[in-house]
Amino acid sequence: MPTDLVTTAGQAAGRVADALAGLDLAGPVRDLAAALPGGRTATLAARPGWAELAALGGRARRHSDALDAAARAYLDAEAAARAAAGPA
Amino acid sequence: MSGVAVVALADVRRWDPTLLDSAARRLALARDRVLGAEPDLRAARPPAGWLGSAAEAAGREHAWIAERSRRAAAALTELGPALARAADTVADLHRDLARLEALAAAHGHRIDPDGTVTAPAPALPWLPADPLAAELTAAVADLLRRADELDATLAAALTAADDAPDQPRGDAPPAAPHPGAAPDRNTAWWASLTPAQQERVLRTDPGLVGDRDGIPAAARDEANRSRLDTETAGADAAIAATRTRLAALDAPTGPGFGGIDPAAARPALTDHLADLQDRRDALSTVADTLAADPTGRHLLLLDVEDVPRAAVAIGDATTADHVAVHAPGSTSTVADSLPALTHDLTLLRENALNQLALAGRPDATVAAVAWLGSETPGPDAALARFLDGLAATRPGGEPVVELTGRDHDLAPGTPRQHDTAATVAALPGSTP
Known part of the structure; x- marks a missing residue:
C-alpha cells in the first residue's frame, strides 16, 4: 500500500480546499444582477445554484481528511505488524 | 439577436458600471483560483496502487470534486470575456445618454423613460417639425440597441455557464481506449478529437496521454511537462x-503511535524516504535535461510510481524525417544516465544532420530518443510498444530505428534496420 502517496494526495486535496473554500461565487453573481436591473442578465443571475463552488471547498476538505486518516491507519497497521514480528 | 430591444431606457439609467466592474473582477478572481487549483486537484487523486473499499470511496469522492470543479471553471471561463468589457460599455452608454439628454434639454425636447422623444410645440402651426426630434429618436434607439446587445451577450454567457453544472457539454471528448490498447488505436482516438477537446484533455487530465503510446510527441511532451511539475511538488510534500x-517516532506520544515500538517502525519509514528521494532525484534530472534545451526536447515518458522511468527526445519524433531510439537497458537509471545519454544522442543527431546535408538533403530532420523505461533485463515489451507508438504517430508510417550498443558505440539494431537507418547512424564516435 503506497501510504506516502495517499498522504501526498490528501495534502493536495487540502490545498484544493484552501483554494476553493473562501470563494464566493453567489455574491458577485448577485451583484451582477443588481448592476444590470431590468434585463435578461438580471433574471438569469437571480437563479439559484451559484453557491456550488463554495460547497466544493468543503467537499475537498473532507476528502483531504479522509485520505489523511486512511494513510495514518495504514501506517499504524504497518508499524504494528513490524512490532508484532519483532526484531529482524 | 432580436431586432426589438428588450431593455428600457429607465433600466439603462439604473445600470451601475462600478458594481458591474466589481462583480467582474471577483468572478475573474474566482476563475483564476479554480484554474490554479487544478494541478493540486489532479495530485489529490487516490494513488493507483491503493485498493479496497476505502480507495474506491476516495476515488468516487475525488471524481465528484474534480467534475464539479471542471464545470465551475468552464462556467467562469464562459463569463470572462463578456464581463471584461461590460463595465466600460455601460459607462459609454451613460455618457452618450447624458449627452443626448443635454442636447434635448438645450432645445426644449424631452426624452421620456420609455425612450420617446417629445419636441416642443412649434411656435406657428404651419412651420415644419423640428428635425432634431427625429435625430434624437434615432440616437436613443441606437443607444437602446447597444444596451440590449450587451444584455443579450451577458445573458447568453450566463445561460451557458448556468447549463454547465448540470448538463454534459456537447464537446466532451470520447473516452480513451483502455490502457492496454494497441498504439494505433490511441493514435486514432487522439486524431478523432477536435483541437479544443485535445486542449481540454491536456489541461484537465495530462496523465491520460503523457505515457500513452501512439499519441503524437508534442502532445505527450505538453502533458508530461505538466505532470513533471505536479509529480515534483508531490514528491517534495511526501518527503x-x-x-x-x-x-514523530522520537516522541511517540501523539495519535497513531501509541503502543508502537519506534525501533520497529523506523526501518519502513526510512525505506520510504529513500524511495522518495530516488524519485525526487529522477524528477530533478529530467527537469534539468529538458532545461538544457527548453524548446528542442520532448518528454515522452514520465513514470515515477515505482522505479523511475523517462524518455527524452531531441527533436520531434512524430514529424522528423528520421527517428532513432536508444534504450540502454534496465541497469541504467534516469538519475545516473539520462544527462550523458541525451548528450550523446544530441551529438549523434547533429552528426546525422551534417551527413544528410552533405548528401544533398539540408532540409531533412532527425530526432533521437533516449528511452530509460526498462523495468527488467532482457527483451522489453514496453520498448517494443513505445517504438510501435512512435511509428503509429508518423504520417507516412516511416520506421523508427532502434539503436543498440553503449555509449559511443551506438548502431542500428538489426541488419534490416541498417539500410533504413543509414542516414541516421552517423555515430558520435566518428565525429571529428
Missing part, C-alpha cells in the same frame, strides 16, 4: 510528510 513521521 516532508515522511520526515515528519520519522521525527
Whole structure:
C-alpha cells in the first residue's frame, strides 16, 4: 500500500480546499444582477445554484481528511505488524 | 439577436458600471483560483496502487470534486470575456445618454423613460417639425440597441455557464481506449478529437496521454511537462510528510503511535524516504535535461510510481524525417544516465544532420530518443510498444530505428534496420 502517496494526495486535496473554500461565487453573481436591473442578465443571475463552488471547498476538505486518516491507519497497521514480528 | 430591444431606457439609467466592474473582477478572481487549483486537484487523486473499499470511496469522492470543479471553471471561463468589457460599455452608454439628454434639454425636447422623444410645440402651426426630434429618436434607439446587445451577450454567457453544472457539454471528448490498447488505436482516438477537446484533455487530465503510446510527441511532451511539475511538488510534500513521521517516532506520544515500538517502525519509514528521494532525484534530472534545451526536447515518458522511468527526445519524433531510439537497458537509471545519454544522442543527431546535408538533403530532420523505461533485463515489451507508438504517430508510417550498443558505440539494431537507418547512424564516435 503506497501510504506516502495517499498522504501526498490528501495534502493536495487540502490545498484544493484552501483554494476553493473562501470563494464566493453567489455574491458577485448577485451583484451582477443588481448592476444590470431590468434585463435578461438580471433574471438569469437571480437563479439559484451559484453557491456550488463554495460547497466544493468543503467537499475537498473532507476528502483531504479522509485520505489523511486512511494513510495514518495504514501506517499504524504497518508499524504494528513490524512490532508484532519483532526484531529482524 | 432580436431586432426589438428588450431593455428600457429607465433600466439603462439604473445600470451601475462600478458594481458591474466589481462583480467582474471577483468572478475573474474566482476563475483564476479554480484554474490554479487544478494541478493540486489532479495530485489529490487516490494513488493507483491503493485498493479496497476505502480507495474506491476516495476515488468516487475525488471524481465528484474534480467534475464539479471542471464545470465551475468552464462556467467562469464562459463569463470572462463578456464581463471584461461590460463595465466600460455601460459607462459609454451613460455618457452618450447624458449627452443626448443635454442636447434635448438645450432645445426644449424631452426624452421620456420609455425612450420617446417629445419636441416642443412649434411656435406657428404651419412651420415644419423640428428635425432634431427625429435625430434624437434615432440616437436613443441606437443607444437602446447597444444596451440590449450587451444584455443579450451577458445573458447568453450566463445561460451557458448556468447549463454547465448540470448538463454534459456537447464537446466532451470520447473516452480513451483502455490502457492496454494497441498504439494505433490511441493514435486514432487522439486524431478523432477536435483541437479544443485535445486542449481540454491536456489541461484537465495530462496523465491520460503523457505515457500513452501512439499519441503524437508534442502532445505527450505538453502533458508530461505538466505532470513533471505536479509529480515534483508531490514528491517534495511526501518527503516532508515522511520526515515528519520519522521525527514523530522520537516522541511517540501523539495519535497513531501509541503502543508502537519506534525501533520497529523506523526501518519502513526510512525505506520510504529513500524511495522518495530516488524519485525526487529522477524528477530533478529530467527537469534539468529538458532545461538544457527548453524548446528542442520532448518528454515522452514520465513514470515515477515505482522505479523511475523517462524518455527524452531531441527533436520531434512524430514529424522528423528520421527517428532513432536508444534504450540502454534496465541497469541504467534516469538519475545516473539520462544527462550523458541525451548528450550523446544530441551529438549523434547533429552528426546525422551534417551527413544528410552533405548528401544533398539540408532540409531533412532527425530526432533521437533516449528511452530509460526498462523495468527488467532482457527483451522489453514496453520498448517494443513505445517504438510501435512512435511509428503509429508518423504520417507516412516511416520506421523508427532502434539503436543498440553503449555509449559511443551506438548502431542500428538489426541488419534490416541498417539500410533504413543509414542516414541516421552517423555515430558520435566518428565525429571529428
